[in-house]
Amino acid sequence: MKNTDLNQVRRVLIVGGGTAGWMTAAMLARILGEQIDLQLVESDTIGTVGVGEATIPAIQHFNAALGINEAEFLRETKGSIKLGIQFENWGRQGDSYMHAFGPVGRQLGMASFHHFWLAAQAKGDNSSFWDYSLNYQAAKAGKFSPQSQLPNSPLPGLQYAYHFDAGLYAAFLRRYSEQRRVKRIEGLIAKVEQKPSGDIAAVVLTDGQVLSADLFIDCSGLRALLIEQTLAAGYDNWQHWLPCDSALAVPSEARYPIVPYTRAIAHGGGWQWRIPLQHRTGNGLVYSSRFLDDEQAKQTLLSNLDAPALAEPRKISFVTGRRKQQWRRNCVAIGLSSGFLEPLESTSIHLIQSAVVRLVQCFPATQDMTALSNEFNRQSQQEFEAIRDFIILHYHLNQRTDHPLWQYCREMALPDALAQRLELFRHSAQIFRQQDELFTEVAWQQVLLGQNLLPASYHPLADSLTKAQLTGFFADLKQVISKTVAALPSLQSFLQSQS
Template sequence: MTNNAVKQVLIVGGGTAGWMTAAMLSKLMGPQLSIRLIESDAIGTVGVGEATIPAIQHFNAALGINEAEFLQSTQGTIKLGIQFENWGNAGDSYMHAFGPVGRPLGFTAFHHYWLAAQARGDNSSFWDYSLNYQAAHTGKYAPLPQIPNTPLQGLVHAYHFDASLYAAFLRRYSEQRGVVRTEGTIGAVVKTPAGDLASVILKDGQSFSADLFIDCSGLRALLIGGELGGGYEDWRHWLPCDSALAVPTAATLPVMPYTRAIAHSGGWQWRIPLQHRTGNGLVYSSRFLDDNAARQTLMSNLDAEALAEPRKISFVTGRRNQQWLQNCVAIGLSSGFLEPLESTSIHLIQSAVVRLVQCFPQQTDMAALRLEYNRQSQQEFEAIRDFIILHYHLNQRNDNGLWQYCRTMALPDSLAQRIELFRQSGAVFRQQDELFTEVAWQQVMLGQHLRPQHYHPLADSLTDDQLSGFLADLKAIISRTAAQLPAHQQFLQQGR
């Protein structure tokens, strides 16, 4: 194709993915681009991505969004972590809490000192040293960047929010910055002789051309899959869940500042507290649990009145082989699907948008940028995939074939090596700029009973008195700080 400047961008599909993309492009590149978004009110969105991770703050901050306005507009609540229930054995519970646990000494991570203390008879919980955990499980929250009079980090938070309200909020934001929304459904797509996308034709006859197309059409993957035939890497041999049922319930008070992921026979249930309702769902494998049994499991484990009938979502866990193909970038569910166990769905939209901005082509010859974008996307998806597989693999349940399959299945080499490293030495190393921190990996592995055989020898450099004093001081600071925080419910009411 002729190498011309990229001036026209066409986003196909709205929802969270479409409007997050439109908002960031219009904010950062609005004067340089003509941006149009095509969506149809007749086509529903999945709309279950209501829990996030702390990086969402950076996205909102880049857009200049005020937190109080955002929470009010989206019926949002604070999220301090994810509580995993029944993932080891039935009755077990631990939290992947955001933020630090304890503090390192020199070059040695905190958990090595905690493991050394355990070997000497200490019986404290690893989460005694997490401010986020102590605040979450007592329902406390206030903005606290740092624990006063200490070098210790304060609370680290993300959000729960209504994804459809967030999309509407970002639509208003985008349209104020020049994005043109067109209502309609696509009837045909025109391609160039070189195989690029040239234009889309709506069912009402309108035609729109662009230099760069962004596929935010969700699981349909209308452009990247349907028109360009982009291949898909199926990960169901590692993550066999392929179905979800979603249902909202009435809000329960007080609203707790964490997500719950509750393992059941054949799958797991999410519980996401918003101000006006609670989001619930069951993720399961149709191979091990039929739809009727899944519905019964979900409906019998709700903690409030259901506000609608459960809605089924079918999916194939995996990723597009090329998330940028020709002159089309897939963002959101069109780019791949990872179940929402660690609340990564909206983050993957965010990182894709930021990556696109960083790799945005000036000219329509975009091969080198496309290659780099796809390399980074693959790396990110695979790292998150491994972290999600970890939860399933470390289970000790025996009540359904799903759990037994996941416990004994062959793992990706990257994950098998990481588990073995922790098992032998307690060491966890973050790979380059991957999403989840060392502390996140530590919490899941320790929470699901993977105890290292050894810890770092530097942890033995402290005497018994020094080690117990170090831990006791940390525990007291965390406990005292958490106790002084106001209730999360109070924080929400102040923002109204």
């Protein structure tokens, strides 16, 4: 049955550009095409936060849905390959582990691989959990080649994401969108007009233009011009769990060869990111102003760069949390207007992606949007809270004694769901996840084990193999992984082949 209601949603206005605005525009134009009239208003005089340069593997699905060629994407965004995130000093100072994408080892029957690794450890084995991660071994060797399956093996190939220049990605998607009839309007918004019902009617620009729409998408960043300043959607503040409220960002000269992983380096009052691109390195320090002042943060960041800075550090202030209603009335918040989670696990761009996909799935046929907005908000809340708990996990499991920030995070009360997960793992090594949760069981295992939480027991199935059988199983896995990594080209040569 075709929608012929005069009340149907046809006119869509995106307020704000940047990564969030143009990712939204590109996907709506690609999927809904002729069915909507899509406009985007932004101003060149308003800067974007633009620090979301590291991603997770799901970004491949987004680009594929848009029909984007990977080689062109890497060229246009000065992008590189990411196989995981290396966490340094998060357990004890001097510790290092990686949240590597993809599987670790190979599951045997109904028990996951880490149970067998724990059983082997109990029998005297001293191998690292990451000896059995193809992604980790390739990352540390600086190698990469895309392949879905290892030759003559049941093991999958490398699972990867990207590092890229977020500003260049936004410009790339702007060109993509404008080729698909998205109209960009340059201008500053002077006021927002509402209907008697409370819905947004139009935005008025400083030059007097009035832009009306049926559905408004707020991509105005931390300003949250529509969703909060106009519609007062409310905000869940999570600073008692994630006390960092500031970041300094600075680019530095590129270092070669480029490594295929992000680095997250814990310091006294916060943590530093290092993201290698083809033309530069993205750096930043996330910190809590309660525990570290701006000048100390600046000195910490600049003294820990691996190459000369290309600019002065730029400060970003934020409140960790989420908008209570990310879709309120006829307005949907996407990007930083919907909430903020620090980029410890590279989820900033993913949260844009998932919100855009969710909007496409829940796109309203008519202006009665209540049922759809309720479901959108339910899913968004669930996603934000699950990612929040995974980020809290890193802070809480620290064993550092050098700074009050780390003591606070170690001793703070946890969200109930996270406390239950930790208790379960401590006693049984078990991790269970909801079906639509972002982070896999293997991701949880790597953080828990990487930050020195060894469980009291493991699944009894792991004792069904003798020590000799375990040794043989592990030796076979190591051999397959080492042979595969040895045959891979360097990341540098792969990138050169894409240019």
